[in-house]
Amino acid sequence: MSEPAAAPEPRASQPDSTRTGPGRLLVAVYALFALAASARAGVQIATKFSHAPVAYLLSAFAGLVYILATVTLSIGSPTARRIALLSCSVELVGVLAVGTWSLADPASFPDATVWSGYGSGYGFVPLVLPVFGLLWLRRWARRNRTGGTTVTSAEDAGEAAGGGVAHGEGGAPGRGAKDVVADGR
Amino acid sequence: MSLGPGARTVGPAPRTTKRSNMSSVNGAVPTTIIVAGLALAGYALLMTALNRRMNVPLLAAVGVLEILLLVEVGIIVAKLADGARPAQLPTLIGYLIATPLVLVAAAFWGLMERSRWGPAVIAVAGLVAAVLMVRLHQIWPVIHV
Numbered sequence: 056m057s058e059p060a061a062a063p064e065p066r067a068s069q070p071d072s073t074r075t076g077p078g079r080l081l082v083a084v085y086a087l088f089a090l091a092a093s094a095r096a097g098v099q100i101a102t103k104f105s106h107a108p109v110a111y112l113l114s115a116f117a118g119l120v121y122i123l124a125t126v127t128l129s130i131g132s133p134t135a136r137r138i139a140l141l142s143c144s145v146e147l148v149g150v151l152a153v154g155t156w157s158l159a160d161p162a163s164f165p166d167a168t169v170w171s172g173y174g175s176g177y178g179f180v181p182l183v184l185p186v187f188g189l190l191w192l193r194r195w196a197r198r199n200r201t202g203g204t205t206v207t208s209a210e211d212a213g214e215a216a217g218g219g220v221a222h223g224e225g226g227a228p229g230r231g232a233k234d235v236v237a238d239g240r
Numbered sequence: 241m242s243l244g245p246g247a248r249t250v251g252p253a254p255r256t257t258k259r260s261n262m263s264s265v266n267g268a269v270p271t272t273i274i275v276a277g278l279a280l281a282g283y284a285l286l287m288t289a290l291n292r293r294m295n296v297p298l299l300a301a302v303g304v305l306e307i308l309l310l311v312e313v314g315i316i317v318a319k320l321a322d323g324a325r326p327a328q329l330p331t332l333i334g335y336l337i338a339t340p341l342v343l344v345a346a347a348f349w350g351l352m353e354r355s356r357w358g359p360a361v362i363a364v365a366g367l368v369a370a371v372l373m374v375r376l377h378q379i380w381p382v383i384h385v
Binding site: 075076077078079080082083084086087090094095098101102 | 328330331334338342345346349350352353355357358360361364365368
């Protein structure tokens with residue numbers, strides 16, 4: 056009891072995922088844009104597709120990318136993170152390309168898309184969002200590469216405390232570690 | 241901006257020196273929602289900055305804002321029932337469905353979080369509530385109660 060286990064047991068009940076902590080906010084904003092972009096594109100394509108087909112198809116594509124990112128970020132498995140990385144990258148390239156295109160050739164865009172003017176119609180959130188998504192995913196890639204042993208000092212402290220105090224109760228160490236980690240971010 | 245034939249004549253617009261959208265949202269309920277949404281966002285952001293989790297006062301504030309949003313939806317539905325129609329009816333209906341759902345979804349999503357990022361989700365929802373009022377006015381300028 057006085058000697059904490061070498062391999063920390065709470066690893067099994069590791070509560071962290073790409074949808075907790077800052078990821079909670081990220082997934083929420085992605086979900087918002089998934090809804091906004093796809094609903095808007097749906098209405099526009101259904102009611103007045105011929106008015107600005109390029110803009111509406113690009114909006115629909117953006118909506119699909121946002122949906123994909125929302126779902127994969129909230130799943131958070133290694134495969135999902137790989138797909139999320141791809142969709143965030145496509146999103147960043149898309150907002151830069153469409154933003155430039157919309158400024159260079161306004162005639163192609165009689166109506167705005169989510170990505171027109173680098174997302175200026177949406178407070179430039181479409182431009183910032185993929186950057187945060189990629190940073191968040193990079194943090195996870197790093198964490199996994201180090202095997203979780205030198206993740207953060209807060210987590211180590213939490214596990215050490217949890218392992219020492221309540222070795223008999225299975226749930227307690229994990230929960231203690233979770234709280235410390237969650238607060239640490 | 242062309243108004244549909246159903247759009248009623250907008251009352252005497254308030255004379256403003258600045259040409260902004262905010263000044264034209266001149267209804268009591270939407271204005272209250274904008275102020276309340278921004279206040280909620282500020283309070284929730286403060287909680288995030290102070291490393292607080294979701295708590296009862298924040299949830300109560302979310303509840304108050306949700307009631308205001310439902311009142312606004314009711315007012316708009318009453319206008320539609322009166323026979324008035326905006327230029328883009330499908331878009332307006334989409335907004336009417338989405339408006340009350342945003343805060344509820346944010347509250348559930350935020351409650352699942354056991355860290356400072358729960359209130360951060362609420363902050364986004366408060367901002368969205370304010371933006372939605374401006375957008376509703378853009379879709380249908382008669383929306384100023």
